[in-house]
Amino acid sequence: MFDTLKSRIYQGKQFIKDIQNAPMRDQFRGFPILKEGAEVCDENICPTGALKTNPLTIDMGKCTFCGACERACNAIEFTNGYKLASTDREKLVVTPQSDYENYVKSAVEVKKEIVKTFGHSLKLRQVSAAGCNGCEMELNACSNVNFDMGRYGIDFVASPRHADGIVITGPISKNMAYALENCYHSVPDPKLVILCGACSISGGVFQNSTELNREFLEKYPIDLYIPGCPVHPLTFINGILSYIRK
Amino acid sequence: MLKIKNNSKVNLSDIPVLKIGELRDEIIKENKRPIGFFGKDWGEGRIRLFVILEDAPELLVSSAIFEADEKSYECITNEIPSFHIYEREFYEQFGIEPLHHPWLKPVRLNQDKYEFFEMKGEEVHQVAVGPIHAGVIEPGHFRFMCNGETVYHLEIMLGYQHRGVEDLMVKNPSNQLAESICGDSVIAYNTAYSQMMENLKNIQVSNKAQLIRKVCLEMERAAIHIGDLGAIAGDIAYLMGASVFGATRTLVINTMLEFCGSRFGRGMVTVGGVNYDLSDEKIERALKTFDKVEKDVERMTNTMLKNSTVMSRLEKTGTVSEERAKEAGLVGMAGRACGIDVDSRFDFPDKWNEELGIRKKAFKASGDVNSRFKLRYKEIRESFSIIRKCLAKLADYKNDPLITNGEDMAKDAFVVSIVEGWRGEIVHIAMTDNDGKLSRYKIKDPSFNNWYGLALAVRNNGVSDFPLCNKSHNLSYCGNDL
Numbered sequence: 001m002f003d004t005l006k007s008r009i010y011q012g013k014q015f016i017k018d019i020q021n022a023p024m025r026d027q028f029r030g031f032p033i034l035k036e037g038a039e040v041c042d043e044n045i046c047p048t049g050a051l052k053t054n055p056l057t058i059d060m061g062k063c064t065f066c067g068a069c070e071r072a073c074n075a076i077e078f079t080n081g082y083k084l085a086s087t088d089r090e091k092l093v094v095t096p097q098s099d100y101e102n103y104v105k106s107a108v109e110v111k112k113e114i115v116k117t118f119g120h121s122l123k124l125r126q127v128s129a130a131g132c133n134g135c136e137m138e139l140n141a142c143s144n145v146n147f148d149m150g151r152y153g154i155d156f157v158a159s160p161r162h163a164d165g166i167v168i169t170g171p172i173s174k175n176m177a178y179a180l181e182n183c184y185h186s187v188p189d190p191k192l193v194i195l196c197g198a199c200s201i202s203g204g205v206f207q208n209s210t211e212l213n214r215e216f217l218e219k220y221p222i223d224l225y226i227p228g229c230p231v232h233p234l235t236f237i238n239g240i241l242s243y244i245r246k
Numbered sequence: 247m248l249k250i251k252n253n254s255k256v257n258l259s260d261i262p263v264l265k266i267g268e269l270r271d272e273i274i275k276e277n278k279r280p281i282g283f284f285g286k287d288w289g290e291g292r293i294r295l296f297v298i299l300e301d302a303p304e305l306l307v308s309s310a311i312f313e314a315d316e317k318s319y320e321c322i323t324n325e326i327p328s329f330h331i332y333e334r335e336f337y338e339q340f341g342i343e344p345l346h347h348p349w350l351k352p353v354r355l356n357q358d359k360y361e362f363f364e365m366k367g368e369e370v371h372q373v374a375v376g377p378i379h380a381g382v383i384e385p386g387h388f389r390f391m392c393n394g395e396t397v398y399h400l401e402i403m404l405g406y407q408h409r410g411v412e413d414l415m416v417k418n419p420s421n422q423l424a425e426s427i428c429g430d431s432v433i434a435y436n437t438a439y440s441q442m443m444e445n446l447k448n449i450q451v452s453n454k455a456q457l458i459r460k461v462c463l464e465m466e467r468a469a470i471h472i473g474d475l476g477a478i479a480g481d482i483a484y485l486m487g488a489s490v491f492g493a494t495r496t497l498v499i500n501t502m503l504e505f506c507g508s509r510f511g512r513g514m515v516t517v518g519g520v521n522y523d524l525s526d527e528k529i530e531r532a533l534k535t536f537d538k539v540e541k542d543v544e545r546m547t548n549t550m551l552k553n554s555t556v557m558s559r560l561e562k563t564g565t566v567s568e569e570r571a572k573e574a575g576l577v578g579m580a581g582r583a584c585g586i587d588v589d590s591r592f593d594f595p596d597k598w599n600e601e602l603g604i605r606k607k608a609f610k611a612s613g614d615v616n617s618r619f620k621l622r623y624k625e626i627r628e629s630f631s632i633i634r635k636c637l638a639k640l641a642d643y644k645n646d647p648l649i650t651n652g653e654d655m656a657k658d659a660f661v662v663s664i665v666e667g668w669r670g671e672i673v674h675i676a677m678t679d680n681d682g683k684l685s686r687y688k689i690k691d692p693s694f695n696n697w698y699g700l701a702l703a704v705r706n707n708g709v710s711d712f713p714l715c716n717k718s719h720n721l722s723y724c725g726n727d728l
């Protein structure tokens with residue numbers, strides 16, 4: 001009993017108070033900045049085709065944030081900006097004109113009915129579909145004592161019947177296609193579909209695999225894209241908050 | 247059989263080619279643990295089967311060719327049971343049937359053809375779980391045959407995470423892909439892949455880079471073990487443990503983020519070395535963090551182990567006997583927890599074990615959840631001891647390069663690279679053709695051997711103890727499914 005209490009006291013307070021303004025270590029590779037001169041980079045260095053040099057862009061929906069281009073080319077720099085979510089697939093494409101502040105302001109289009117329906121509580125069913133378990137580990141971390149996503153009424157639930165939407169990770173294998181669609185139909189309307197990680201948004205490093213079946217993404221509307229490889233818990237929580245809160 | 251070393255290259259032409267009957271006899275005569283058993287398309291409808299056996303500190307390699315009209319052979323599993331999963335995989339990938347195999351079921355494909363073992367009897371009922379599980383976890387299907395609360399038999403059907411990694415590796419190998427095969431073992435997988443490439447390209451990685459890799463590998467091990475101690479605590483509703491271990495793990499992975507920009511070590515290891523150096527300042531801060539982590543883990547573990555309600559859940563739950571574990575061919579941490587002495591860090595030692603005085607320590611195994619819990623705690627402490635030794639040694643190699651460049655890839659070569667990830671041995675095997683291009687890439691995750699161990703662990707336990715058995719193993723779906 002006393003040992004338990006002692007352990008508790010040693011731990012102190014662990015939660016991050018202000019998630020929306022939480023500091024991030026400098027080394028984190030988040031929002032990229034493309035400077036003049038980056039056109040000369042070799043785009044073949046990029047494992048996913050996220051980097052294009054003519055015209056110069058980085059597609060955060062494909063990017064694994066591996067930093068290979070940054071290490072090879074001075075004109076590309078990854079900032080520690082972690083608010084990367086967008087409601088619009090196109091907006092994930094970063095150009096030399098993009099800057100982080102504007103991106104954060106404009107990337108997520110807030111809709112009144114979404115805020116009204118899901119703003120106070122959002123229960124999500126996660127579907128893991130052939131990724132690497134990296135995104136899953138970070139989604140689990142969202143609910144730990146540090147990030148404590150539950151304080152905003154956002155939780156992962158066991159049954160799709162209890163959920164307001166699904167979060168997909170992984171590039172969606174043929175073997176998972178049926179279960180994914182089935183799960184989607186089990187979620188009552190109105191519902192959200194959130195793509196989490198490079199794999200689910202674009203196939204990521206697995207995009208050329210012959211074992212995928214990504215038809216689901218063409219059939220159903222996608223509400224939110226959250227880039228990363230894996231998605232950092234702060235990226236995920238802030239992404240959701242920016243969509244369901246005013 | 248040809249003797250080779252881990253992490254070295256041989257000419258394909260040096261590997262013996264036998265008739266399958268002869269190869270089978272040799273395998274049975276050697277009676278050693280399989281590390282690889284896989285095919286390669288050998289042209290004109292022929293299939294060449296390669297076999298790698300463990301003969302620590304060396305490996306034994308041999309092969310056999312199946313002509314176009316040879317579509318079966320007498321299975322090995324009935325003589326050496328640990329071949330069971332390898333023979334199933336070989337059958338699935340190349341259609342050559344191991345005759346009289348007792349359990350010839352799909353491994354990753356054709357799930358609709360999967361026939362579950364069924365028990366008959368009025369009292370017997372089935373519980374089907376998955377592929378989508380209750381928590382945020384990877385997909386897989388579990389079929390329990392139960393009598394009341396007691397599980398008689400569990401069958402695990404996988405393959406949902408299959409995304410053709412071996413083919414992708416041949417077509418477009420990259421560090422980023424290697425890191426994404428199994429994202430909870432980023433450093434281990436990426437090191438196995440990089441060592442492979444370094445052998446093919448004739449690269450000698452600098453001492454500094456070797457040590458940094460080692461530090462990160464042990465950090466990965468410690469972080470996952472700490473997280474899993476928390477998950478085990480969570481599964482017995484000991485929330486204090488879940489939160490403390492959870493928060494402590496965060497400290498380790500955030501240190502990893504400081505090292506390389508990713509909490510899971512992505513971007514650190516690259517072919518030829520490592521991408522990021524560790525400055526004195528970073529090392530100092532990391533050491534301070536590790537002091538705290540070690541203390542927190544020790545305090546919390548001891549608190550749990552002294553608590554009788556905790557112990558009553560961990561002890562004698564999910565037991566696998568040493569004999570069964572050997573038969574099934576369990577490896578890594580799951581094997582060690584049953585008393586099998588396998589650890590590729592010591593079975594295939596590199597020079598650092600001797601230089602830094604890293605020694606294997608004994609563990610009193612009991613095969614149950616308690617054993618896996620205590621083993622993880624023991625390995626956490628050992629990892630930090632290795633980390634400290636490596637970090638101290640780094641000072642000797644300040645001027646070493648981070649990355650060393652190499653030549654074109656060797657032609658007609660065969661390389662085996664084994665790295666002990668936190669789950670166990672991660673085996674990468676590559677072959678090149680006569681243009682010096684990859685022609686086959688084979689991966690074996692420890693989970694490939696160990697899933698069957700989980701099925702054994704839940705026998706005669708309550709259904710409600712399944713989560714505990716499962717978490718104490720924490721096996722990989724994506725590493726198995728590839």
Ligand code: SF4
Pocket residue numbers: 045046047048049050051058062063064065066067068069070
């Ligand atoms: S950081 Fe992104 S854009 Fe740059 S090389 Fe890696 S995946 Fe490509």
Ligand code: SF4
Pocket residue numbers: 131132133134135136169170171196197198199200204205228229230231426429
């Ligand atoms: S996006 Fe990256 S971390 Fe997430 S599942 Fe895919 S490979 Fe893994």
